[in-house]
Amino acid sequence: MSRVNRPSAPQAAAHVPSFTTLRRLLGYRLRRATMLVQSDLAETLKPFELRMITFSALVLIRDNPGLSQSQLAAAMDVERPNLVVIVDELETRGLIARDRLATDRRTYALTVTEAGDRLCAEVVAAVEAHEARLFDGLTEAERKTVEAALALIHRNAKG
């Protein structure tokens, strides 16, 4: 098979590779920044023994007392079977409670316990402090521009 860009004998590339094409893509930069934020956030959550997905679930249950597992799964964009283990973990740790609805005994009403409420307040404060550090140097106007851009992506995607 014929090749392009190849000298007569195979040759090693320069030490630091060129990212010229990928770096032109905003989606690529977006992904790299998000991965950085995520691994950084994982460190912030570690002392609380929470992962991003258990953190999201805890916060959503606190903000929406009485939520069912199906509703939570839909809100988190997670398949129902996969949510079961997440809710199991939070319940085993005594952070949330599952109560059967009297009006429909198939569904659970999810609520945070007092311990869950306390932990939630602590970890949200820690995450907000983490975010403040991560976005330190951004003016309020710049932050608004970034938020507007992210909202724009939502409108333009899935067209």
Place this chain on the structure above:
Amino acid sequence: MSRVNRPSAPQAAAHVPSFTTLRRLLGYRLRRATMLVQSDLAETLKPFELRMITFSALVLIRDNPGLSQSQLAAAMDVERPNLVVIVDELETRGLIARDRLATDRRTYALTVTEAGDRLCAEVVAAVEAHEARLFDGLTEAERKTVEAALALIHRNAKG
């Protein structure tokens, strides 16, 4: 266990859950936007039978002819064992070639074939068109602000 925010009898939550806490977090919005862009991008790559990771590899090999697998793995932040199957796939499809270096017969010099070069040009054009559509409505100044913000995250992270 005692609970907070719980009425005397468990009650169903409102239909649309509240995201008030999560939506305040820029990292959360960043992640959601990135996931949207990625699934949208996956659709763009599907006709070319490329995934994001094989696309990145193909582009990096084209931009850095002679790159070794170790260098490519480091550049892509992928473990060497996992890169093998990616390179295998591109080679099987005749898009890249593996040539042993005469100066060090342990390492491969990776290059794109003519077919790989053609496909790369096509798919990069498609991805750039896809990005233009996704970020349509952003002024050049706004785009620069977003890029600067993403660069700022890189500087602030891993502190």
Place this chain on the structure above:
DNA sequence: TATTGTTATACTCTATAACTATA
């Protein structure tokens, strides 16, 4: 019959240890 939660399972991605061949 349809829905909630569950189990079992499979498939993808990613991470680690150990091997081979070359240096």
Place this chain on the structure above:
DNA sequence: TATAGTTATAGAGTATAACAATA
């Protein structure tokens, strides 16, 4: 001995099918 590439494998994360209890 050290490194490049490879194999095997284990662990997450995620997706689908099918079941029991309830509606």
